[in-house]
Amino acid sequence: MSVASLRRAARESVSGLPREFWWLWTSTLINRLGAFVATFMALYLTLDRGYSASYAGLVASLHGLGGVISSIGAGVLTDRLGRRPTMMIAQMSTAFSVALLGFMTDPVAIAGVAFLVGMASNASRPAVQAMMADIVKPEDRMRAFSLNYWAINLGFAFSSAGAGLVAEYSYRAGFLVEATMTLVCAVLVFLKLPESRPERTEKEKAAEPEVSLGTVFRDGRYMGVVGLSFLISLIFQQGYVGLPVAMGTDGFSSSDFGMAIAVNGVMIVVLQIPVTRYIEHRDARRLLIVSSLLAGYGFGLTAFAGSVAVYALTICVWTLAEIVNSPTQTGLVVRLSPVHGRGRYQGVYTMSWSVAALIAPLMSGFVIDQYGAAWLWAACAVLGTVASLGYWLLMRGLPEEAAVSHEAGVEAGVEARVEAGVQERADSPAPATA
Template sequence: MSVASLRRAARESVSGLPREFWWLWTSSLINRIGAFVATFLALYLTVERGYSASYAGLVAALHGLGGVVSSLGAGVMTDRLGRRPTLMIAQVSTALSVALLGFMTDPMAIAAVAFLVGMASNASRPAVQAMMADIVKPEDRVRAFSLNYWAINLGFAISSAAAGFIAEYSYLAGFLGEAALTLACAVLVFVKVAETRPVRDTSAGAKAEPEVGLGTVLRDRRFMGVVGLSFLIALIFMQAHVGLPVAMGEAGFSAADFGLAIAVNGVLIVVLQIPVTRFIEHRDPRKLLIISAVVAGYGFGLTAFAGSIAVYALTVCVWTLAEIVNAPTQTGLVVRLSPVHGRGRYQGMYTLSWSAAALVAPLMSGFVIDRLGADWLWGVCAVLGTGAALGYWLLMRSLPEEESEGEALVPSPSSPVASNPVASKEVSA
């Protein structure tokens, strides 16, 4: 492929998306560049503070539990209070709690603040995803979510490399650096991103949309099925960070060996996410989800046959391809199944599936590896992938065609969206 062709492909990948999306994209990139706690919390507690591995695991679980608790609450806030205020509250709270965690020395205080960090950091996700759904046209959403996912992984790759050097100098500097960058994201959103929450059309003759509550979400059997399948997929992908390092350690590989193998994941996502998205952008999401579930399950299943770094890296390549396809496709499906005025609650429930998986995955991998051995864990992953693929096939058989949006929405005269031609034209979903 020529340089001109590459330039044209890159231009087509990023063209046509509203300016507000790119400010959110920039916020995601900065936020992930500043990610320190999620990456180095266990090392901080065991190496810097001298606590046991069991205590570090408990704190990590409390951090995950905070995310579970905040998922639904943040979804409700996103719909009631608005996307922008919820995002601002979440990011400012994250900055303050992360900075506070760096100064905690008492075990109980560390655990409590870690729980707060988990709550605050997870609370921004429903708002960001709902806001992107508001401002991006339906036909561009898979591409938009893919670009955002690419930014998250690029930021994480930069963060992982930089944070290691920062930790050598000072763990406190890492906490304060994350707090500063998260606060910068809040300022960026406040200055550059207007509220995008759709306003109901109350004019005569307008088609009334029923009120959406958490009960509405729970009664939506198709959507809750997608949430359940998302939980299974998340359990599989979580093993990259909980089961794989333990299994490689038991097989005699070092932490550096694991780092080398897992680095393939980040590199592939950064290199392939955009071109793969161009390939799948207008393809049937049902087939993509089924295929990605099978490839994810059996990609991890192949780990049972790995005996060298090269083979471990090869298995990472396989399930990373599934991740690249599944992440934007599944997020786009969630938006497609969500009513316009209930996006926050629906995104909150979807976020809950990943938060719950973050709690269950370490327990599952530990139990299976200790009782049965690592090979059984990879077999379980293959079974979960097969079950998820079957579930997608059953749920998606009668998936309705995506409808044109925006006809039932009007901008509020008092809302910033009203003066924003892009937002007012594309707040539908």
């Protein structure tokens, strides 16, 4: 492919998206540039503090438990209070709790504050996803979700490599840098992003029942997607809880892990946009089946790794699964979510990842301590196979553009509200409060 073709592809990939999306994208990028703690928590507890892999798994699971609890509440707040205030509350709480965690020395205190960090850091996800669905047209959403995931990994590519160097100097510095960057995100949301929550008209209220959490849990196909999301995230979580512990057990340093896992971020930065252009209009069922198999067997190959280079090679395999799975699955979730219940639906979807974050560390710590890492990687291969079969069964008969017609009358109103919010900020001498 020529340079001119690459430039044209890049322009087409980023064109046509609203300004508010790019501010949201920038906030995501800043947040991930400072994401040190989650990446190196396991190494911090095992190598720096001298705790066992089981204790490190317990702390990470408490972090995940906090996310499970907050995801549902944050989804409700996103629908009731709004996207913007929910994000600001979550980000400011995250900044405070992450900074506090860096000064904890008692094992009980570390576990307790890690739980608070999990609650705060996970609370912004339903709001971010709901706002993105609000402000981006249905036909552009897969591209928007892909670009947002690209921003996550662009930041991760730099933060993971930088965090390895920071960890060699001071883990506490990593906690403080992440807290500062998260606070910057809250300021950016306050200054640049208007509220995007669609308001229901009286006619819509009379025609459609109010979306509750019970509505979400009774939606059989959607809950099937949530369950499969849990299996996939349980696999991917091992890259950040099982893999660093396994590499540490094999005698590799935090810098070695940083170099290996940075391949994940770099590969997504390089391939996310061209791969998304290739898969954008292809069969979602096939994409989800193939990505599930790549994820499971990519981690399964880790059982044969004995050097940083081989670890990096296995990371390449399951990273390709991430590149395909993330925008495809997120787009499916939005398609199955009613417009006026996006916060709750996104909250339940986020919960699947939070439950996986709760279980994965316990799973990896127990299996590695009792049986060895090879059994953990074999379990990942089995989970990937089960997930691929589940997608094959679940996606049969799903309309290609489900729920798009239902949204058509709402999108114009949302865009008008966003534009009005931007104009109000331009005319106002000071930013409006949340």
